[in-house]
Amino acid sequence: MIAGLPWTMTTFTLQAKDIRVPSSARKAVARHEAVQVVAHSEPQFVLLNVEDFELVAPLLERRRAGQPVPLSDLLTEDDFAFLEEEREEDALALNQLGTSG
Amino acid sequence: MPVALEDLTRGAVCIGLYPFSLGFPLHQVVRESAEEIDASLEEHVSIEFEKTVQPEDVPEVVVRLKLRRVLLLQDATHGGRRDVIVAPITSLKPHQRERTSWYERLLRGQIPYLYRLTEQQQGVTAEAAVNLANVTTVSRDTLLRWTGQLSEQEMRTISEKLIDTLELDISGRLDALR
Numbered sequence: 001m002i003a004g005l006p007w008t009m010t011t012f013t014l015q016a017k018d019i020r021v022p023s024s025a026r027k028a029v030a031r032h033e034a035v036q037v038v039a040h041s042e043p044q045f046v047l048l049n050v051e052d053f054e055l056v057a058p059l060l061e062r063r064r065a066g067q068p069v070p071l072s073d074l075l076t077e078d079d080f081a082f083l084e085e086e087r088e089e090d091a092l093a094l095n096q097l098g099t100s101g
Numbered sequence: 102m103p104v105a106l107e108d109l110t111r112g113a114v115c116i117g118l119y120p121f122s123l124g125f126p127l128h129q130v131v132r133e134s135a136e137e138i139d140a141s142l143e144e145h146v147s148i149e150f151e152k153t154v155q156p157e158d159v160p161e162v163v164v165r166l167k168l169r170r171v172l173l174l175q176d177a178t179h180g181g182r183r184d185v186i187v188a189p190i191t192s193l194k195p196h197q198r199e200r201t202s203w204y205e206r207l208l209r210g211q212i213p214y215l216y217r218l219t220e221q222q223q224g225v226t227a228e229a230a231v232n233l234a235n236v237t238t239v240s241r242d243t244l245l246r247w248t249g250q251l252s253e254q255e256m257r258t259i260s261e262k263l264i265d266t267l268e269l270d271i272s273g274r275l276d277a278l279r
């Protein structure tokens with residue numbers, strides 16, 4: 001835990017003098033944008049605004065500890081759209097069920 | 102006609118009859134529609150057909166069935182167990198691939214409830230995904246054809262996704278290992 005911050009997320013701390021963050025990235029973080037660090041086209045790290053991190057730290061800590069996190073909290077609007085489409089497709093088959101006789 | 106018992110291993114991909122409602126007399130449908138289903142399986146096409154069945158509880162039920170691929174999440178080779186937990190496999194549609202950021206997450210394996218399949222040995226003939234958000238229990242008898250097998254490593258990845266999707270609490274086990 002870093003002194004002065006309210007969350008108890010397990011963290012590894014680097015001193016600012018040990019890394020070089022371009023000013024464009026610092027400005028993006030200040031605008032509450034996530035900054036991706038990419039190597040060989042693959043995302044390696046993400047820099048977050050401290051306030052934003054504080055918001056999601058409990059979720060990350062729960063997951064790290066192996067405690068359940070509501071699946072809905074991990075999904076995007078596109079995920080919900082996909083799941084709804086799957087549901088509609090299934091419902092189409094099930095709606096064919098009917099009774100007679 | 103159902104898949105041979107020894108092929109129903111964890112990670113097997115099979116074509117099964119849908120809907121998967123337990124207790125529904127699908128075995129009756131399978132028996133009465135054997136020729137139709139066999140022909141469809143040979144041609145590797147999905148089929149949809151209607152059958153009228155007469156279970157004991159209601160006078161008559163008309164049901165529309167289709168074949169659907171599923172992934173076995175458990176070993177079902179033991180003859181004493183008639184049901185098995187599976188996850189349905191769904192084909193990806195063009196409009197879903199057009200959701201670029203969503204599709205890129207799928208390609209990177211970052212969607213917690215989906216596992217992408219593309220290879221023939223994985224039991225699919227086109228790009229598809231295992232939908233872990235719709236895990237269900239089916240009767241072993243409704244699994245009609247074995248089409249592929251996922252590796253131990255692939256099933257390990259799927260197990261990790263199941264932890265998130267089913268919201269499993271593994272903290273006790275992690276604590277015990279620390």
